[in-house]
Amino acid sequence: MINKRSMEIIQTIIDQERYHKPCTLELLKEQYKVSERTLRYDLDNISEFLEQQGCKALGYDNDGSIRLNNPIYTVQKAVSQLDFYSMKLTKDERCAVIAYDLAAADQPLTMQKLADSLYVSRSTILHDMDETKKIVSDFDLKLESSKKGLYLTGCESDRRILMMNFYQKAELRQMDQRQTADEQMIDQIVREEIRSIEKQDSLFFTDESYSDLLTYIFIMQEEIKKDRLVEIDYVLRHPSMDAIASEILKKITDALHLKYILTEEYLLSDILYNLNYLRRNDIDENLMRIQIAADEFINAVAVDLNQHIYRDFQFYQNLINHLQSTFKDIPMASDSDDHLLQRGVTDNPEVEAAVRKNLPILEEIVKRSLTNDEIAYITIHVCAAIERSKQRENSLSVLLVTNGGGSAAELLLMKLKRYFRFHVLDVIPEHIVGIYDLSQVDLIITTVPLDVTECETVLLHPYLSDEDCILLGERIETIQSRKKNGAHNRTFLRLENIIANSIVRSSLNKDEIYVNIISDLRNVFVPEMKDQMALCNLLQGHIQVDVEADTWEEAVQKSAAPLLKEGYFNSIYVEQMIQSVYTNGPYIVIGPHFALPHGTPNRGQKLALNLIRLKHPVTFGAKAFDPVYFVCCMSTQDKESHLKPMFHIMSLLRDKECLQALIEAKDAAEIMRILFDYEQML
Template sequence: MNKRTISIIHELCAPEKPISISGLAGQFGVSQRTIRNDLNTINDILNENELLKLKLKSGGQIIRDPSFDQILSFVSDGDFYAYKLSKGERIRIASALLVTSSEYTTLSAIADTLFVSRATVINDLEEIKTCVKEGGLEVVSHPSRGLRIQGTESDKRVFLLKAADSGQSMAEQELMTGQIHVPEETRTMLQKIITEQEHIHKCYLTDDSFQKVLLYLEIMINRNLMGEYIEVRRKNVSGKHQMAQDILELISQYCHFRTTEDEIQFFSELLSMARYTRQRTGEGDAVKLQFITRQFIWQISEELRVNLNGDYDFFENLSAHLESVYSAASPVYPDNPIIEEILEENTEVAAAVRKKLAILQQYTGEPIEEIELGYITVHVCAALERKKNKEIAFHVIVACHAGIGTSQLLLERLKKHFNFQIVDIISVHEAKNMDPGKADFIISTVPLEGCGLDHVIVSPLLNDEDYIRVGNKIDSLRDSRNLPVRGEEHEITAKGLLEKLDPVIWESVPDAAPELIRKIRKIVGEYFNQTMDTESEAEPPYLHELLPHTRIMLDVECGDWKEAVRRSGEILLDMGYIEARYIDAMIANIDENGPYIVLSPGFAVPHEGVEQGSIRVGMSLIRLKDPVPFGVEELDPVEFVCCLSAVDHKTHLRAFFNLVNLLRDENFKQSLHQCRTPEEAAGIIEKYEYETAE
């Protein structure tokens, strides 16, 4: 446990030494939220022994009373059990002990596990019952046998999942996870199975959800081996049912137990509630949500007075996050610990997000849950960090514990988002021997003990929370060491080469482009000795690649908006990109949801869901001879109608992103208004798109 907590206590016993939460977080390689929890544990000890609690000043400075060092007489540097659990910890752990057991449990057994007296457990019993009841369960007693839990197996597992995931201290976490421990080789096997099925099903869990799914599977294995199985569930085949079935069938083969259809059903429900960085979607409204996401980014940029419209990753990540949120029920999992910390430290950003949430509420017509304010704020803060840190050059070492493939993945993501000079890639055990003058700091996937260089811990996937951590480390280093800005050396990379090749392929052979790009990416990856995901890493087409002159018509005569939508769609219909029903579906979509497709004065982008008759990704553009109203007073009349055929939630994303940015340039629309031929219009689109990208 308390190796870290006791170390913090010893640090705080030096009154002349200024200590802050951020300083301790950096020293121990954990989040500031974790340090706050440790301080709460220390305050519990102080309070129980009638000593004055620690206080926090602005900026996270920790203030301790001169009597603080008396706490040393109540703690020990010895083993874990020297730590005295608080009452709240005792209640939560005792509740989990009861739920974990499939047999009766005596009060003495609970007392022995918690290293307290039987009388203490008796005094806590009513609150233990209340804690269990909040999970939909009930404590029943037998005069001679002890206590046991009554309730459904699914409620028991959810209770254990929450309990193991929300420990308030290291002591509590150790006792909780000890109840559901699986051998390390089993845990490794589970991680590999989940990762493999993510790629097969094209549904990639966020780091937080990945860990929670892993934790649930450990709980499930323990319960199954005890003979405890999920009760009969109402059959409801979700989009995650096949993924759940494939994962559990593999696990049952390796762990030698029998899975059931009810186990699969419940696990599919949990997967549906998880969060994903990106996923193959069958939802028809993904494109609509992307339109609304663009409006939100416009508005949040104006509110914060920072232009975030050019951040493609912000647009893609936020769209994927919101799609995950709206395509499933509200998660049963507890909040991510870093969310509260980010909200506390970025109040202006959180206030701006709250002010603009109404834009996103257009999607469902219902209020957005409070928890989503935090997650959306993380995406905005990450975009701000990317914008700020693109202009800063640092020498960085990458340390990874999971092999060269994971190291390369992390390396590519770092190069994409930060102006870093990666001077070396090392294994974790090499860190303690690193020359402090070799780099400004280390980016590592695990804590580094005995390392003389500053380091920041991130996940191999480098999610939005990691961007913020790295940004905070950069700010800290610049403030403390006044690091100079260094220039960036350019090198030939697989990614850089493919970024040049992909547009040429899309322009030359658009119909064969996806398959040809996959083959080329494989060859280039092998040449550079880099493992590349040919599906997820393939570059999506640019706008001018989807709008060649053959898909542009000028001065089309239409009587109203419905005819304009129909004429724009007929170009793609004649070329085999959509079915006839797609056009009717676009018109019905506008009738039902209103003219949200009018993105800019005079410019509309009608579309429908991917299951309404789209065959291939494509765009067509018509310029009306006489503009027509679509029903948005401030944006009417519409002169340009650009039909979009989307085959999934991602392939069209870059083209759509670039189009929306071009529509902010009045010179672009004026040039399209004045051009005389489709060839000239296609040239204007290509010219402005490349200028904007630069």
């Protein structure tokens, strides 16, 4: 018999050989947290298994490294032919499979039938019942018994979610892992839909979330065929994914000639919402509160750690994306690497302490305590932001390709940080490399093999040795040196041309020559702000000073009036802004003396801002941030377009001198100049 750990050890040895890295007992002891004696017993079992499959036993080098004495594909073929009978499941794994079988069954199952299915005794199944009851109760289902056998009661939606979580364990019993014709069709439809979604909606799936979605759809179509439909009173909780769910469901039901049921669409929408994404662009009812809380959390952690990470817009975006995926209301199985997660935490205790200290800011939104894994992921994002703050002066632009989630990528970067610095442009999954613009990329660091010729590529294993990092550092140093020399040459030639042209168009007057050179250099190196998302562009013609208002409600209405008149939104949007404060409190007061009223992110016609400075400040009930002098109405059209200006506003409010200058500014033009100068420094 071969157990799950032995199977994982085989895969680790394969991975190490694939990446030309030694696999030592020390590595396995650290990864699996077991004694050397236990590991040697596992390795003996593996050798015995390989010999039974017609392969050679494991070999050992003089330095103690473990190696395969067979080609990798031969060992993989032997493992793929391993049947369920040969697998020694733990009690937890066995109970999970029992729960799946009961959920999938059309009729009650006897203990003997379950025992036969799992190749164990009826007595073993009997001893597993208490744990099985606990598992199904976690999914709001109940284990019942009758003369005919055991069965589950509860909602169909909860039954589906349980099956989705334990599908992979149950499928180990299938000797023939090839897809049926229907499954192949579903795979093709889902793959095409996801490509379209990623291209049009900037919603990037991890490989794990793609697999989860495919699993659910396999289960869904089987249940519909059995006429076991989602309960008629199922309530849609997350409409932000409804359009995507509708499109996928329509194509699946048309292809398989199934009836389209609205509640099936609702559950699929909620499943999509609860998946993990590398990047997401959907909008839910908590989104704006998450975005504001994320900035408050970053600022608090930055103060505690004395790190300048509050100006890191990439960190802000990553944290929002991660938090939106964290706040789930449907349980999803996770394949996170606990060992790597905990390394990220134990190596950075001061960061973890700062994260834990400021968790109430985030837990106020999710209305529950965050788990240790969730805290570990946030800690890793903070560590990555700290590294980026040290690396800003470096010009090397790196694209990271990984089939893990965003936090898995951050874990890899944390391992690399000891040796070199670079700027990560983006983190993407393997399947979108072909459509990604690589024109600004100097180097691709990837954990999966790629066929890319546009720029240099380095293939790494997530478990990096120090020697690997040093070799990679030498590679990066070479690229940096080549790029730096080229940049210096181009900059010198550009300066030479600018100065020469300035002198040519000047008279012999030294003052005129000086003025022309400075003017020309300023026009080139400090150009007019062209970023359409810059505050000074969005607020052009949308600043009023000395506006009179007696209450905060009137202040919100007056800040909205110009945008309402110009058609950026309707009167319902204004009412929604005020109602949001009544419902959620004064969370729109995002800093000292500054309120940012807004509606639901997709209700505005276009992104726009209108800023008023009150003649007499009003109170919103925002404690330390009252009284409010500035009210900036924001029209939002989607999830992300307003993030940069909002981030700049929140950064500005932390600069006491800049805020005081805005309060004392004589007119709208002076406010514009202050905003322009501040954004130039960001």
